[in-house]
Amino acid sequence: MLIIGEKLNSSIPGVKQIIKDKDKAAVQNLTLKQVVGGADYLDLNTAECEEIKDMEWLINTVQEVTDIPLCIDSISAPVVEKALSCIKGDKSKVMINSISLVKDCLYGLLPFVLKYRCPVIGLTMDENGVPKTVEERIEIAGRLINILDKEGYDLKKLYIDPLVLPLAVDDASAVIFLKCSTEIKRLFNVKTVAGLSNISYKMPKRKILNRHFLTMCMAFGVDAAILDPTDPKIMTSVVTNELLLGKDRSGNNFLKAYQNNNLAD
Numbered sequence: 681m682l683i684i685g686e687k688l689n690s691s692i693p694g695v696k697q698i699i700k701d702k703d704k705a706a707v708q709n710l711t712l713k714q715v716v717g718g719a720d721y722l723d724l725n726t727a728e729c730e731e732i733k734d735m736e737w738l739i740n741t742v743q744e745v746t747d748i749p750l751c752i753d754s755i756s757a758p759v760v761e762k763a764l765s766c767i768k769g770d771k772s773k774v775m776i777n778s779i780s781l782v783k784d785c786l787y788g789l790l791p792f793v794l795k796y797r798c799p800v801i802g803l804t805m806d807e808n809g810v811p812k813t814v815e816e817r818i819e820i821a822g823r824l825i826n827i828l829d830k831e832g833y834d835l836k837k838l839y840i841d842p843l844v845l846p847l848a849v850d851d852a853s854a855v856i857f858l859k860c861s862t863e864i865k866r867l868f869n870v871k872t873v874a875g876l877s878n879i880s881y882k883m884p885k886r887k888i889l890n891r892h893f894l895t896m897c898m899a900f901g902v903d904a905a906i907l908d909p910t911d912p913k914i915m916t917s918v919v920t921n922e923l924l925l926g927k928d929r930s931g932n933n934f935l936k937a938y939q940n941n942n943l944a945d
């Protein structure tokens with residue numbers, strides 16, 4: 681599973697504060713902890729701050745200590761444009777999070793997706809928000825995929841996100857997400873991604889819910905997750921599930937994690 685580190689997100693109160701304070705050491709500490717934890721990408725979100733200026737500062741600060749690929753979590757074209765202009769190295773590795781059928785977002789961000797041919801997350805929502813039913817979300821995914829395909833975009837780089845709503849909002853949320861992901865993969869043969877920690881919003885013992893939902897997502901073939909890679913138990917769950925699902929040949933990664941004392945029970 682592709683791991684996108686969630687921690688550099690201004691919707692987390694403590695993180696909003698360290699971005700506001702321009703606390704370089706704290707940002708770089710969160711950066712390196714996620715890299716060491718096993719992130720493949722780092723999600724960057726400054727929507728709760730001065731979004732453009734702070735995105736530039738955040739990217740520069742992160743890039744001082746790592747060259748891990750970045751996932752730009754913004755629906756605003758000027759923010760994504762600024763981010764792409766200050767990211768060093770191969771811009772075709774930058775993940776854009778996210779486009780959708782919301783017109784401003786789609787037409788604002790599509791030019792950058794097509795120019796740099798970068799991986800992109802596509803949300804199953806439109807002007808009316810996130811539909812309640814599985815069928816409507818699948819229909820939106822189909823329309824989005826069609827648009828990208830017609831523009832000559834390589835659909836192997838697309839991650840459809842059927843949207844994880846909190847269980848506190850809808851007790852069928854996890855089931856709806858898993859049904860959408862399964863059907864979207866079957867019908868359109870594209871990858872899917874989960875914003876995992878959304879599931880536990882406003883619930884106690886969030887890490888338990890996140891971890892068990894991760895196992896379900898992996899069993900249902902979800903390809904990528906935005907999660908907390910600094911949580912040793914969730915990262916243990918990732919390697920363990922990969923072994924169980926036959927995706928870790930000879931158990932090499934599981935044994936390596938064991939030898940490095942990285943398995944938390």
Ligand code: THG
Nearest residue numbers: 686689692778801841844875877878886887906908
């Ligand atoms: N889809 C896409 N992008 C997204 C989301 C999505 N970006 C934002 C969000 N949803 C995913 N990122 C987060 C980041 C942090 C938290 C939830 C979602 C969060 N963190 C708490 C914290 O760090 O304090 C608690 C986490 C915990 O206890 O494990 O709530 O759905 N495409």
